[in-house]
Amino acid sequence: MKNYKFTVAYDGSRFHGFEKQPNVEMTIQGKLESVLSIMTDSKVEVIGAGRTDAGVHARAMICNAHLETDKSENEIRDYMNHYLPDDICICEVKEASDRFHARYKATGKTYVYTCYIGDIKPIFNRKYVYVLNRKPDINKMQEAAKYLIGSHDFKSFCGNPKMKKSTVREIDKIEIVSKGSYLTLSFHGTGFLQNMVRILTGTLLEVGWGKKNVEDIPDIIEAKDRQAAGFTAPAIGLCLMKVDYN
Amino acid sequence: MKNYKFTVAYDGSRFHGFEKQPNVEMTIQGKLESVLSIMTDSKVEVIGAGRTDAGVHARAMICNAHLETDKSENEIRDYMNHYLPDDICICEVKEASDRFHARYKATGKTYVYTCYIGDIKPIFNRKYVYVLNRKPDINKMQEAAKYLIGSHDFKSFCGNPKMKKSTVREIDKIEIVSKGSYLTLSFHGTGFLQNMVRILTGTLLEVGWGKKNVEDIPDIIEAKDRQAAGFTAPAIGLCLMKVDYN
Numbered sequence: 001m002k003n004y005k006f007t008v009a010y011d012g013s014r015f016h017g018f019e020k021q022p023n024v025e026m027t028i029q030g031k032l033e034s035v036l037s038i039m040t041d042s043k044v045e046v047i048g049a050g051r052t053d054a055g056v057h058a059r060a061m062i063c064n065a066h067l068e069t070d071k072s073e074n075e076i077r078d079y080m081n082h083y084l085p086d087d088i089c090i091c092e093v094k095e096a097s098d099r100f101h102a103r104y105k106a107t108g109k110t111y112v113y114t115c116y117i118g119d120i121k122p123i124f125n126r127k128y129v130y131v132l133n134r135k136p137d138i139n140k141m142q143e144a145a146k147y148l149i150g151s152h153d154f155k156s157f158c159g160n161p162k163m164k165k166s167t168v169r170e171i172d173k174i175e176i177v178s179k180g181s182y183l184t185l186s187f188h189g190t191g192f193l194q195n196m197v198r199i200l201t202g203t204l205l206e207v208g209w210g211k212k213n214v215e216d217i218p219d220i221i222e223a224k225d226r227q228a229a230g231f232t233a234p235a236i237g238l239c240l241m242k243v244d245y246n
Numbered sequence: 247m248k249n250y251k252f253t254v255a256y257d258g259s260r261f262h263g264f265e266k267q268p269n270v271e272m273t274i275q276g277k278l279e280s281v282l283s284i285m286t287d288s289k290v291e292v293i294g295a296g297r298t299d300a301g302v303h304a305r306a307m308i309c310n311a312h313l314e315t316d317k318s319e320n321e322i323r324d325y326m327n328h329y330l331p332d333d334i335c336i337c338e339v340k341e342a343s344d345r346f347h348a349r350y351k352a353t354g355k356t357y358v359y360t361c362y363i364g365d366i367k368p369i370f371n372r373k374y375v376y377v378l379n380r381k382p383d384i385n386k387m388q389e390a391a392k393y394l395i396g397s398h399d400f401k402s403f404c405g406n407p408k409m410k411k412s413t414v415r416e417i418d419k420i421e422i423v424s425k426g427s428y429l430t431l432s433f434h435g436t437g438f439l440q441n442m443v444r445i446l447t448g449t450l451l452e453v454g455w456g457k458k459n460v461e462d463i464p465d466i467i468e469a470k471d472r473q474a475a476g477f478t479a480p481a482i483g484l485c486l487m488k489v490d491y492n
Contacts, residue, residue, distance in 0.1 A: 009369045057370075074365075081367055089367040119320075121327055121335040123255045124303075128370060 004076065005096040006046075006063040008032070011087040012235065013127050017054040018061065028052075028088060032063065035083045039076070040069050049102045049243040050109065053195065055235030057128060060091065062243040064102040100245075108244035110188045113201045114237045118181035129182070130237030136208020138178050141185075144207040145174040147217035148200065155224040157203070159195025159232060167193055167224075176204070186241075195232050203230030250322065251342040252292075252309040254278070257333040258481065259373050263300040264307070274298075274334060278309065281329045285322070286315050295348045295489040296355065299441065301481030303374060306337065308489040310348040346491075354490035356434045359447045360483050364427035375428070376483030382454020384424045387431075390453040391420040393463035394446065401470040403449070405441025405478060413439055413470075422450070432487075441478050449476030 010028055020030040029046050036044040049062040071079065077093040084090065099105075116122045116129040148171055155167040171189035185201050203220065206212040212220075212230060220228045256274055266276040275292050282290040295308040317325065323339040330336065345351075362368045362375040394417055401413040417435040431447050449466065452458040458466075458476060466474045 009366075011369050011372075077366070086367065086372050087369060089369045091366050120255075120323070120337050121332065123257050123333060123335045124371070124374060126257075126332050 001066045001068050003064055003066050003096045003098050003100055004073070005094045005100060005102070006032070006065070006090055007092040008061045008063055009059050009089045009091055010057060010061070011127065012052060012055050012057045014085075014087060015054065017052060017056070018048050018058075019051040028058075028061070029063075031084060031088055032065075032080075035080050036065055036067065038083070039071075039079055040067050042068060047102045049106045050192070050240070051194075052240055053198070053235050053238075056238045056240070058240040060242050061240055062102045062106070062245075064096060064100055102243075105245050106191070106243050107246055108188060108190055109192060109240065110186065110242040110244075111192065111197045112239050112241050113185040113187070113197060113233060114239070115183040115185075115205070116181055117183055122181070127236065128239070130234050132183070132205070134209055136183070136205055137210070138176060138183070138208065140210075140214055141204045141208040142176050143214045144204055144212075144217050145176060145185075147214075147221070148174060152221050153224055154193055154196060154221070156220050156226055156229045157196045157199040158193040158226065159199060160193070161226065163193065169193060169196070174200075197238060198233045198235065199226075199229050199231075201233040201237070205233065206230035247312045247314050249310055249312050249342045249344050249346055250319070251338075251340045251346060251348070252278070252311070252336055253338040254307045254309055255305050255335045255337055256303060256307070257373065258298060258301050258303045260331075260333060261300065263298060263302070264294050264304075265297040274304075274307070275309075277330060277334055278311075278326075281326050282311055282313065284329070285317075285325055286313050288314060293348045295352045296438070296486070297440075298486055299444070299481050299484075302484045302486070304486040306488050307486055308348045308352070308491075310342060310346055348489075351491050352437070352489050353492055354434060354436055355438065355486065356432065356488040356490075357438065357443045358485050358487050359431040359433075359443060359479060360485070361429040361431075361451070362427055363429055368427070373482065374485070376480050378429070378451070380455055382429070382451055383456070384422060384429070384454065386456075386460055387450045387454040388422050389460045390450055390458075390463050391422060393460075393467070394420060398467050399470055400439055400442055400467070402466050402472055402475045403442045403445040404439040404472065405445060406439070407472065409439065415439060415442070420446075443484060444479045444481065445472075445475050445477075447479040447483070451479065452476035 018028045020027045032046045046065045073093045080090040117132045151170040173188040175186040264274045266273045278292045292311045319339040323336045326336045363378045397416040419434040421432040
């Protein structure tokens, strides 16, 4: 058995998230395991770097799986792309060391949240952007983002109210860029809690719209209460861009 | 009644073409007329610059319609965008002279056909590209395209076998550009016959694949026979980019 590392892109629109769930057909993990199990004629477990929510996209999710196969890396890739649906793509398959684990070995992740602000509707990428009705103040959002940088207890930004484990995470970069009709928020950190990027985005948008103040951010962090933060921005605008490994 | 000029973008995937047809709900013209008829509480006829095939996209189809309304140009645009489905967008509404006719006054059109050639599947724009399994020879395609420039009887490139009117058209520019995994064919001419851009594309691709020779093109034109030309490239890759008016 060899361990393989997969780079996977997907349009999350039709899927109930990355993680397989009982009696739910449309999950990314479920689709990957199903194709690899048929290919190897054995039960295959696919490990993902993280669990993207229902509707969230990925340009480079990293997974790994142990496989018994004579196929080359590119043959595995081509086989999978042939049998996977149109909205999941295997970008690359590489043999990895036996100790490589897509989740435990990940040291950082980049997510990008894309908003659209324009008089006219975005037609051709309407499934990958969150359409804003009001233009937020980008400077205020950038100021507010500075308070989020660093290692904090992000419990206020966690979508799972029953989270038992530590909610401390480290964010080292938030870039907020306005270009034409698009506003993108790029987050890099060691890891993110459930819904965390979407709640961070929702909170920053509320600052941009004047519903919250820049200076509210430290209090929101301090509150350790989901109610203190802003709304959960819709999944449609979120994309996992990169996973780091040493 | 004032005459209005509309710039319309649409993702043609779900539609049975631009032109309304009896008992067919999903046409662009049908959707536009329906929304404008409700807005003005009267029967409205929308004239399009051309009739795109089922599945063909547009970034700037031009239409016109005579309307009795108190709304401003932008109010008409916003009203329409609100009630039209997500895959049709009114980019601009402008009052036009009473004599403006979107079809009769059009002096030229630009269509772009987009092919994708890559080891991995295009996920995020899979509905707007034709995926090629084999890379064509771009130089040969460019050489072949030169024979198509000018005023010719394009009967061999007409998808309507019952076409009674003249099949003479003038093409003044064909640009074939390969960039990364994308191959685009851009056509500019005074007007195009039914399926003409798709048949031109299919024929040029066959030259690129070596199924036809560069020097076959004059004979194909001369034959005035649809069987002489190449296949009809699928609608998915085609987009109307621009309509010219004096």
